Amino acid sequence: MQREDLSDLNAFLAVAEEQSFTRAAARLGTSQSALSHTVRRLEERLGVRLLMRTTRRVAPTDAGERLLRTLRPALDEIGAELAGLSELRDKPAGTVRLVASENAARGLVFPALARLLPRYPDLKVEVSVDAGLTDIVAQRFDAGVRLGEHLAKDMIAVRIGPDLRLAVVGSPGYFAQRPIPRTPQDLADHVCINLRLESFGGLYAWEFEKDGRELRVRVDGQFTSNDVSLILDAARSGLGLACVLEDQVTPGLADSSLVRVLEDWCAPFAGYHLYYPSRRQPTPAFTLLVDALRYRA
Incomplete structure (x- = not known):
């Protein structure tokens, strides 16, 4: 064909079906003459x-009736299939891949996913912790x-959490x-x-601010780690002071x-944001996830 x-x-x-070239032309959004030419071409x-x-009036011939009996269910089936494809396009499905720090993944991303995923069985989300x-x-x-202060300018950013503060802590001992x-x-x-x-150039310089005055302090001690949980274990064990998120x-x-100290030197700063390329065409699944993560104060 x-x-x-x-x-x-x-x-x-x-x-x-309309038994009229005039009504059929209006239904199809074309002219009567163009429609007449199309039907004549088909007959030829x-x-x-x-x-x-x-x-x-216009009425089908015997050949026309025979064609109609075959054509109606066939076109109805095609229409139903096209509608089904449209529904599939709009249905949140597929895999969305995210990367986040452990703190953001556990505190913000996973709680939102725990509410979202059971409602959309065709949605899959992969979270890489880094x-x-x-x-x-x-x-x-x-x-x-990422934190708001570390976002690239060419990215779309959506706030997914409140402002944050740093906290300097040590053990009672x-x-x-x-x-x-x-x-x-x-x-x-x-x-x-x-x-x-490593992504920030090595050892993190502790950041402070008070009355508009900003300070970055390089600290020293016996223990260093790239894992916050291990750093907090060290602080609880009395190995020194730690500076982490509140x-x-x-x-x-x-x-x-x-025990917390220097609290008056720890000013709020922009919290976590979801970011993605501005040229990205969002899928229904991605749009759904963004809305689920969006921060609402």
Whole structure:
């Protein structure tokens, strides 16, 4: 069957059902003369007359009736299949790949997924945990999660969490032997636990701000790790002071295994954002995930 046959058959069906070239032309959004030409072309190609034309009405011939009996269910089936494909296009399905730090993955991404995934069985989400500045385009991720201050300018960013603060903490045993630091400069007299972040150029410089004054302090101590959980274990064990995100020390402050200091030097900053390339054409699945993660104060 030629490609134009389907269009011509649809034109014939419209005229036969409407029993009028005028009404059929209006239904198909074409002119009466163009429609008449299409039906005549179909009849010439088939070698049979399909319609009887009078001044009052148009009616199928015997050949036309036979064609109609075959054509109606066939086109109905095609229409139903096209509708099904459209529904599939709009249905959230497929795999979405994200990369996020452990803190963001556990505290923000996973709780949202736990609510979302049971409602959409055709949606799959892969979360890769990585604290570095991953190139999501090169690594073929659909999106990543970063703090607001580390977002690239050519990315679309969607806020998925509240403002955050840093927290400097130590164990009660540590402070039993050393004075409480009152300013960031006092850290020079303390043992501190370093966080190694290769993506940020090595050891993290502790960041402080008060009354518009910003300070970055390089600290020193016996223990260094790239894992925040291990750093907090070291702080609870009395090996030194740690500087981590505020929400990561909440359990330790609650059970008094950690003591917080320099709180007035820890100003709020932009929290976690979901980011993805501006040229990306969102799929229904990706759009659904973005909406589920979007922060609503």
